[in-house]
Amino acid sequence: AALLRDVRRDLHETDPEGVMVGEGFTDLAASYCDAFWNWNQLDHPEVVRYSVPWMRFSCEIDALEYGEANLCFVHGILLDLKIEGGVGILSDFPAFQAHLRSLSGLKEALGDTLACGDFEDEDGIRLAGDGAVIAKIHIHHSAGCGAVLFANQADRPATAGLELLFPAADIERLSFSGGRTHASPRESLRLGPWEVGALAFRITEREPVEWK
Numbered sequence: 001a002a003l004l005r006d007v008r009r010d011l012h013e014t015d016p017e018g019v020m021v022g023e024g025f026t027d028l029a030a031s032y033c034d035a036f037w038n039w040n041q042l043d044h045p046e047v048v049r050y051s052v053p054w055m056r057f058s059c060e061i062d063a064l065e066y067g068e069a070n071l072c073f074v075h076g077i078l079l080d081l082k083i084e085g086g087v088g089i090l091s092d093f094p095a096f097q098a099h100l101r102s103l104s105g106l107k108e109a110l111g112d113t114l115a116c117g118d119f120e121d122e123d124g125i126r127l128a129g130d131g132a133v134i135a136k137i138h139i140h141h142s143a144g145c146g147a148v149l150f151a152n153q154a155d156r157p158a159t160a161g162l163e164l165l166f167p168a169a170d171i172e173r174l175s176f177s178g179g180r181t182h183a184s185p186r187e188s189l190r191l192g193p194w195e196v197g198a199l200a201f202r203i204t205e206r207e208p209v210e211w212k
Contacts, residue, residue, distance in 0.1 A: 004032035030055045035078065042068060045075045046136070049119040063093040066194040070151035073103050073196060074136045076119050099194065102176045106149075106198055109174055113140045113147045113200060129160030133189060139203070148199040152191035160189045168201040 011018040019034040029036075036057035041048065048055070058078035061069050062085070072079055079100070083090050090097050107114055117140035125148055127135045135150040146168075152158045164171075164185040173183040176195050183199055191197070 001028060001032075004029065008032050041077060042071055045071065045077060046119075046121045049075050049077070050121050053118040053120075063088060063090070064096050066096070066099060066155075067153050069100065069103065070153060070194060070196055071134075073107070074134060074149040074151050076114060076117075076136075076138060102178075103196060105178050106174055106176070106196065109178070109180075110147050110198060110200060112143060113145050114138055114149075116140050116143070117146060124164065124166050126163040126165055127160055129158065129189075132156075132158035133160035133191060135160075135162055141203075144203050146201055146203055149196070150189060150191075150198065151196040152194055155193045157193065158189075158191050160191075162187045162189055162199065164199070164201070167204040169204050170202040172200050174198040174200060 008020055011020060020032065022029050022033040022036045030052050034056065036055065041057055041059045045059075048057075056076075056078060058080040059068070059072050060080045060082050061072065062081075063083045069079060071077070081090065081100075083093070090100070117138035120137050120139050122135065123137060125135060125137050127133065127150075132154040133150055133152050135148050137146060137148045139146040148162065148164070150160070150162060168185060171183045171185065173181050173187065175181070175197050176192075187199065189197070
C-alpha cells in the first residue's frame with residue numbers, strides 16, 4: 001500500500017492529470033489506481049462492477065464479438081481491442097467497426113452519466129422478455145441523472161418490456177443510430193440483431209444504494 005501511495009503522489013506531483021493503470025486488480029490496488037487492463041472480465045461482471053462501482057477495467061475483445069462488446073458496454077467495462085489476436089486491423093471488419101462506432105456514439109451522448117455514474121445492475125428497473133435482451137442501470141447521484149443501457153444479445157430481432165420503478169423526469173430514448181426521442185417510464189423495446197440503446201433520465205426521487 002505504501003508503494004502505491006508513493007507512486008500516486010509522485011505521479012500527481014509530476015502531472016496533476018496523470019492516471020495510474022494496473023494489470024489485473026485487487027481491492028487494495030483499486031484504492032490507488034484509476035483503471036485496470038484485464039484479459040477477460042465477463043464471467044459475472046455485475047458482481048465486480050456492483051461491488052466496486054468506481055473501479056474502471058477493460059476486457060479483451062476480438063473482431064465479430066458483438067455479444068461480448070455489448071456486455072462490456074452495458075456494464076461500463078472498457079474495450080481492449082485485440083483484432084485477430086493483435087495482428088489484424090479493425091477496418092477489415094466494417095460491420096463490426098460500425099457497431100463499435102455506434103457504441104462509441106452512445107457513450108459520448110450519455111457523457112458523465114456513464115463516465116461518472118455508479119453501476120447499480122438491475123436495481124430499480126424491471127425487464128420482461130425471452131432473455132435475449134439485457135439491461136443495466138447507471139446512476140450519477142451527485143448530478144441527479146441516470147441511464148438504463150439495454151442490448152439485444154442475439155443475432156436475431158428481439159423484443160422486451162422495460163420499466164423504471166422510481167420517479168423520473170425528462171426521459172429520453174437514445175437509439176443505436178444516434179437519434180433521441182421522448183420516452184416514458186414503460187418502454188416496449190424492439191431491437192434488431194445485436195442492437196443497443198439507452199434510456200436517459202433525470203432523477204426526481206431515489207435513494208442511493210446503501211453499501212453494507
